[in-house]
Amino acid sequence: MVSNKQVVLRDYAEGSPKDSDMEVITNNTIIALKVPGGSDAVLVKNLYLSCDPYMGNLMHKFDAPTGFTSYTPGSVITGYGVCKVMDSGHPNFNKGDLVWGTTGWEEYSLITKPEDLFKIDHTDVPLSYYTGILGMPGMTAHYGFYEKCAPKEGEYVFVSAAAGAVGQLVGQFAKLMGCYVVGSAGSQEKVDKLKEKLGFDAAFNYKEEHDLNAALKRCFPEGIDIYFDNVGGKTLDAVLLNMRNNGRIALCGMVSQYTLEQPEGVKNLMNVVTKRVRMEGFVVFDYYPFYSKFVEKVLPHIREGKISYVEDIVEGLESGPSTLAGLFSGRNIGKQVVTVAHD
Amino acid sequence: MVSNKQVVLRDYAEGSPKDSDMEVITNNTIIALKVPGGSDAVLVKNLYLSCDPYMGNLMHKFDAPTGFTSYTPGSVITGYGVCKVMDSGHPNFNKGDLVWGTTGWEEYSLITKPEDLFKIDHTDVPLSYYTGILGMPGMTAHYGFYEKCAPKEGEYVFVSAAAGAVGQLVGQFAKLMGCYVVGSAGSQEKVDKLKEKLGFDAAFNYKEEHDLNAALKRCFPEGIDIYFDNVGGKTLDAVLLNMRNNGRIALCGMVSQYTLEQPEGVKNLMNVVTKRVRMEGFVVFDYYPFYSKFVEKVLPHIREGKISYVEDIVEGLESGPSTLAGLFSGRNIGKQVVTVAHD
Numbered sequence: 001m002v003s004n005k006q007v008v009l010r011d012y013a014e015g016s017p018k019d020s021d022m023e024v025i026t027n028n029t030i031i032a033l034k035v036p037g038g039s040d041a042v043l044v045k046n047l048y049l050s051c052d053p054y055m056g057n058l059m060h061k062f063d064a065p066t067g068f069t070s071y072t073p074g075s076v077i078t079g080y081g082v083c084k085v086m087d088s089g090h091p092n093f094n095k096g097d098l099v100w101g102t103t104g105w106e107e108y109s110l111i112t113k114p115e116d117l118f119k120i121d122h123t124d125v126p127l128s129y130y131t132g133i134l135g136m137p138g139m140t141a142h143y144g145f146y147e148k149c150a151p152k153e154g155e156y157v158f159v160s161a162a163a164g165a166v167g168q169l170v171g172q173f174a175k176l177m178g179c180y181v182v183g184s185a186g187s188q189e190k191v192d193k194l195k196e197k198l199g200f201d202a203a204f205n206y207k208e209e210h211d212l213n214a215a216l217k218r219c220f221p222e223g224i225d226i227y228f229d230n231v232g233g234k235t236l237d238a239v240l241l242n243m244r245n246n247g248r249i250a251l252c253g254m255v256s257q258y259t260l261e262q263p264e265g266v267k268n269l270m271n272v273v274t275k276r277v278r279m280e281g282f283v284v285f286d287y288y289p290f291y292s293k294f295v296e297k298v299l300p301h302i303r304e305g306k307i308s309y310v311e312d313i314v315e316g317l318e319s320g321p322s323t324l325a326g327l328f329s330g331r332n333i334g335k336q337v338v339t340v341a342h343d
Numbered sequence: 344m345v346s347n348k349q350v351v352l353r354d355y356a357e358g359s360p361k362d363s364d365m366e367v368i369t370n371n372t373i374i375a376l377k378v379p380g381g382s383d384a385v386l387v388k389n390l391y392l393s394c395d396p397y398m399g400n401l402m403h404k405f406d407a408p409t410g411f412t413s414y415t416p417g418s419v420i421t422g423y424g425v426c427k428v429m430d431s432g433h434p435n436f437n438k439g440d441l442v443w444g445t446t447g448w449e450e451y452s453l454i455t456k457p458e459d460l461f462k463i464d465h466t467d468v469p470l471s472y473y474t475g476i477l478g479m480p481g482m483t484a485h486y487g488f489y490e491k492c493a494p495k496e497g498e499y500v501f502v503s504a505a506a507g508a509v510g511q512l513v514g515q516f517a518k519l520m521g522c523y524v525v526g527s528a529g530s531q532e533k534v535d536k537l538k539e540k541l542g543f544d545a546a547f548n549y550k551e552e553h554d555l556n557a558a559l560k561r562c563f564p565e566g567i568d569i570y571f572d573n574v575g576g577k578t579l580d581a582v583l584l585n586m587r588n589n590g591r592i593a594l595c596g597m598v599s600q601y602t603l604e605q606p607e608g609v610k611n612l613m614n615v616v617t618k619r620v621r622m623e624g625f626v627v628f629d630y631y632p633f634y635s636k637f638v639e640k641v642l643p644h645i646r647e648g649k650i651s652y653v654e655d656i657v658e659g660l661e662s663g664p665s666t667l668a669g670l671f672s673g674r675n676i677g678k679q680v681v682t683v684a685h686d
Binding site: 068232236251252253257262263264265266267270271272273275276277279280281282283286 | 411575579594595596597600605606607608609610611612613614615616617618619620621622623624625626629
């Protein structure tokens with residue numbers, strides 16, 4: 001039996017999630033480092049926890065039938081993480097295995113549906129990558145871009161939230177395809193990173209542009225073939241004015257909308273008709289059965305240095321609440337990770 | 344030389360097009376019933392003129408790069424029509440040929456790009472059908488439904504403006520596929536027509552529903568697989584709340600929006616993400632090269648009585664302005680046609 005530090009939702013967030021909506025509980029909980037007898041659960045030690053935009057949604061009370069369920073006030077929050085198996089009642093998992101999947105924001109978690117975990121077979125890359133480029137965001141970028149955007153060489157590609165966990169990969173995949181790629185992000189530092197480290201052809205800070213339509217016209221005088229949308233709202237509306245005939249828009253998420261009382265209205269949908277645009281939403285879960293194929297495709301790019309991955313790693317579960325809250329003000333550059341333990 | 348009655352745009356419409364935005368000119372114009380020597384134009388007698396929603400758009404001044412051009416005040420308005428060739432300078436057309444395509448709202452028109460006309464080869468159906476089921480609206484319904492909606496037997500299909508030129512066909516195509524079909528329209532008479540004559544499983548009058556979301560939930564307790572959108576705006580927004588996973592929305596046009604100063608904002612696009620919806624715009628022109636294939640498919644259905652087509656035919660070019668204006672208040676039931684001459 002050991003004590004088990006936890007990050008708990010204090011109460012539902014109002015507007016943008018704040019640090020104070022969560023609390024770190026250090027003394028109240030203890031956990032046995034053993035799986036209960038007869039159970040097929042696994043007991044894991046959490047190493048890296050992933051901060052993802054969808055978690056902001058779960059911090060709000062909602063009842064839409066989206067397949068998601070809000071967090072429960074007073075309970076530990078959950079999210080993707082990289083974990084080490086300490087004890088297993090499941091035939092597929094052994095003590096010492098490294099896995100990634102949904103876990104608790106705590107030092108140790110008892111995972112009662114271990115069949116949803118993914119095994120980590122390759123450890124020659126940073127383990128934290130399994131919260132990002134080799135985890136859920138990586139699959140999101142890969143399948144969203146290749147399957148939904150149907151890219152062709154030479155096409156004009158725009159990515160919003162381009163310095164984030166998903167956007168930075170979409171941009172790099174697009175460059176590997178021979179596309180022209182522009183990203184938007186929320187600070188000069190991020191814009192510099194996109195151009196200097198991640199190979200984007202151009203980038204702009206949307207917070208400095210009073211007219212997004214004009215910014216897009218400047219970056220895409222010929223218009224946009226592909227838009228990978230991570231933000232929704234005003235950016236999507238401005239993109240619609242700049243789409244080319246037969247353009248494609250992958251709707252990945254709408255982080256600009258999650259913390260609003262009412263979503264913003266998108267007014268320019270008539271352009272979807274006149275420009276024959278295909279707009280398609282997708283959910284990464286649907287692609288999880290193809291995880292090993294995905295790893296086979298992306299791992300060589302990482303090993304050969306064809307794709308880089310920018311992470312923003314913060315040490316210690318105590319930093320969890322402020323780090324997660326920071327995601328919603330765009331404080332992070334690259335994939336936001338919280339380290340709980342290194343091994 | 345004969346006199347040539349014309350319908351001319353008096354000035355750009357403000358808001359919904361009105362009768363008084365147009366005028367009928369009876370004495371001022373004369374036309375030679377001969378093609379100018381050396382020209383490859385054709386001179387046609389207009390028989391049936393088509394009233395289509397896009398024409399409301401062209402009556403407004405706009406400069407968006409949509410591929411369309413507004414009508415010019417003082418000039419004859421144009422639209423689809425069924426015509427008889429009186430004289431031809433073009434090798435593909437002969438005197439006496441029946442054709443359909445873009446023509447002027449006048450008794451006789453000189454058509455300078457006759458290669459855009461379609462020849463009418465089958466006259467065992469009403470000639471007016473070539474403004475509707477066998478013309479542009481028929482192709483719109485056919486390709487929009489079969490190509491963009493990718494329907495499967497047993498799916499739940501919703502059609503807006505369902506009693507219109509396009510909607511009534513989409514509903515009947517969907518019934519032929521074995522789908523469950525609900526339509527919305529703007530009067531009890533239209534609703535009755537949908538259920539009693541056109542085979543819709545259910546229909547509702549959107550003007551009598553104060554809560555479109557509730558109306559859709561009542562008609563589709565299991566949700567909507569396919570939405571064929573002719574109206575945009577609030578109806579589209581309510582549909583988004585009721586889509587099923589992997590649903591498809593064909594964006595055909597947005598007639599509810601054409602006469603607004605500012606389009607309404609669509610707020611529920613996040614449902615496109617969570618429900619993995621594909622929303623696709625299309626323009627019927629892209630399918631014109633397949634016209635003869637289309638006729639081969641649809642003509643047998645008409646001949647065998649498997650598809651009916653409701654038309655609202657008004658006599659006389661003098662009635663043109665009020666008939667066209669009536670389209671925008673939904674006065675017509677079925678395809679709105681103006682007869683200029685019977686042969």
